[in-house]
Amino acid sequence: MSAVRVRVPAKVNLQLGVGPIREDGYHDLVNVFHAVSLFDELTAEPADGLELAVEAAPYSRVAIGRVPTDARNLAARAAVLVASRLGVEPRVRLRIRKAIPVAGGMAGGSADAAAALVACARLWDDRERPALARDDLMEMGAELGSDVPFALLGGTAIGVGRGERLTPALTRGTFHWVFAAADGGLSTPAVYAECDRLRDAAGESAPRPSVAEDLMTALATGDAKALGAALANDLQPAALELRPSLARTLNAGRDLGAIGALVSGSGPTCAFLAETDEDAADLAVALDGAGVAEQIVRAQGPVPGATVL
Ligand SMILES: C[C@](O)(CO)[C@H](O)COP(=O)(O)OP(=O)(O)OC[C@H]1O[C@@H](n2ccc(N)nc2=O)[C@H](O)[C@@H]1O
Numbered sequence: 001m002s003a004v005r006v007r008v009p010a011k012v013n014l015q016l017g018v019g020p021i022r023e024d025g026y027h028d029l030v031n032v033f034h035a036v037s038l039f040d041e042l043t044a045e046p047a048d049g050l051e052l053a054v055e056a057a058p059y060s061r062v063a064i065g066r067v068p069t070d071a072r073n074l075a076a077r078a079a080v081l082v083a084s085r086l087g088v089e090p091r092v093r094l095r096i097r098k099a100i101p102v103a104g105g106m107a108g109g110s111a112d113a114a115a116a117l118v119a120c121a122r123l124w125d126d127r128e129r130p131a132l133a134r135d136d137l138m139e140m141g142a143e144l145g146s147d148v149p150f151a152l153l154g155g156t157a158i159g160v161g162r163g164e165r166l167t168p169a170l171t172r173g174t175f176h177w178v179f180a181a182a183d184g185g186l187s188t189p190a191v192y193a194e195c196d197r198l199r200d201a202a203g204e205s206a207p208r209p210s211v212a213e214d215l216m217t218a219l220a221t222g223d224a225k226a227l228g229a230a231l232a233n234d235l236q237p238a239a240l241e242l243r244p245s246l247a248r249t250l251n252a253g254r255d256l257g258a259i260g261a262l263v264s265g266s267g268p269t270c271a272f273l274a275e276t277d278e279d280a281a282d283l284a285v286a287l288d289g290a291g292v293a294e295q296i297v298r299a300q301g302p303v304p305g306a307t308v309l
């Protein structure tokens with residue numbers, strides 16, 4: 001096989017309920033993931049060794065200078081994992097074209113890891129040995145990071161445990177989003193640690209999160225207004241503490257007519273929901289004019305997970 005090209009979506013967390021810290025240092029979550037039409041593209045082709053190149057997608061202002069191009073890159077780690085599972089050498093050139101913000105709370109690195117799992121499994125598929133099944137890829141994804149299995153699955157899904165144990169959720173229709181990407185990222189471990197610190201300082205113990213019924217009903221009925229009202233992220237206070245300017249971004253979106261506004265995952269990207277495609281276009285133009293973000297991007301969800309093109 002010569003080259004495999006895979007397209008993989010970003011995510012926004014519709015509900016991120018953060019529970020207590022577990023013994024392994026991770027938090028127990030109720031994580032409602034939603035895949036949106038903002039895509040990274042990864043190409044895998046045979047090479048003499050493991051090679052990696054990263055470029056920004058046309059018109060995107062993704063800070064590719066902050067993406068490692070060595071063995072720390074999650075896509076490279078995914079390729080090494082697939083090779084070791086199949087008992088082959090990781091002789092592959094990976095080219096990543098990024099549109100998903102770096103360290104933005106939209107799981108860009110996890111998306112690239114998912115794309116590399118799919119691409120390398122296909123590239124090294126050989127009649128001599130049993131092919132890797134979807135479940136094998138999901139299990140390897142969970143080994144690489146909590147968000148990786150969802151990038152494989154896509155759509156809308158409820159994640160529990162670290163967020164890696166997924167159940168697809170019933171949804172109707174399409175939701176229209178506007179994302180405000182910030183200049184500079186936030187570290188996911190730092191945001192979780194800040195969430196713990198804020199809870200400690202307030203004398204609060206971590207609640208056991210549960211799936212919000214109003215959110216699931218809004219998704220199942222395709223009711224954008226109800227979805228906007230039900231959006232919730234327990235990491236948002238921590239992200240706002242670490243990056244106070246995000247309050248201005250969220251307020252600008254609300255003032256300009258968003259029917260829902262929240263920080264995406266660990267941030268700093270802010271997500272705004274609009275009722276129609278036209279409303280989203282108007283909101284994007286207005287937010288761009290307000291100058292509260294590095295880049296404004298429109299996207300729709302749900303969309304499929306990592307897909308071979
Ligand atoms: C914030 C989210 O993006 C929401 O989907 C995820 O929870 C983070 O997923 P991720 O980036 O794939 O995270 P991982 O690579 O698995 O873990 C990075 C770090 O985030 C923190 N972490 C992550 C997931 C989780 N359930 N509890 C945590 O406390 C831990 O400090 C961990 O060391």
Ligand SMILES: Nc1ncnc2c1ncn2[C@@H]1O[C@H](COP(=O)(O)OP(=O)(O)OP(=O)(O)O)[C@@H](O)[C@H]1O
Binds near residue numbers: 106
């Ligand atoms: N392929 C990759 N793309 C982007 N960052 C990567 C990649 N591989 C490793 N990294 C490292 O991971 C860090 C987090 O990047 P990423 O874009 O995945 O964050 P994120 O979107 O906030 O993740 P999440 O939403 O899963 O918490 C980066 O700062 C970078 O050092």
